[in-house]
Amino acid sequence: EVQLVEFGGGLVQPGGSLRLSCSASGFTCSNYAMSWVRQAPAKWREWVSAINSGGQSKSYADSVKGRFTISRDNAKNTLYLQMNSLKPEDTAVYYCAKCLPPWRGYGCYADYWGQGTQVTVSS
Numbered sequence: 001e002v003q004l005v006e007f008g009g010g011l012v013q014p015g016g017s018l019r020l021s022c023s024a025s026g027f028t029c030s031n032y033a034m035s036w037v038r039q040a041p042a043k044w045r046e047w048v049s050a051i052n053s054g055g056q057s058k059s060y061a062d063s064v065k066g067r068f069t070i071s072r073d074n075a076k077n078t079l080y081l082q083m084n085s086l087k088p089e090d091t092a093v094y095y096c097a098k099c100l101p102p103w104r105g106y107g108c109y110a111d112y113w114g115q116g117t118q119v120t121v122s123s
Helices: none
Strands: 003-007 010-012 018-025 034-039 046-051 058-060 068-073 078-083 092-099 110-113 117-121
Touching (some): 003 092, 018 034, 018 117, 034 078, 034 110, 046 068, 046 092, 058 068
Parallel strands (some): 010 117
Antiparallel strands (some): 003 018, 034 092, 046 058, 068 078, 092 110
16 A cells, blocks of 8 residues: 655744655655645745756746755655745645656656645744
8 A cells, every 4th residue: 555654844934944854655666756745825836946867857836946855765765855944835635646757757647646734934
């Protein structure tokens, strides 16, 4: 059974940083691209970032480019999202997702998502 569990959300002030983690199990993580998506209240789910199976290729939504960094540790079956210079508009529930092949270089067609972790950016 595929399971994705996110950690690391919380309340942070504008300009602050958070690091999200996603622990994956039930599949060979190193064979799949992975992604982060987010959903703010009353908004559609928004793709944030994706990384290919080996971690060499990464892509970002324009809204987070230069502030967020996606990475992965396949030995630990873990995906990360380092979020810096956070803004109130980054407030959302953040989900990690397993992407269907092939690697598209941008975006992610996901077949599994985690339960999400809340990130709130507020003073």
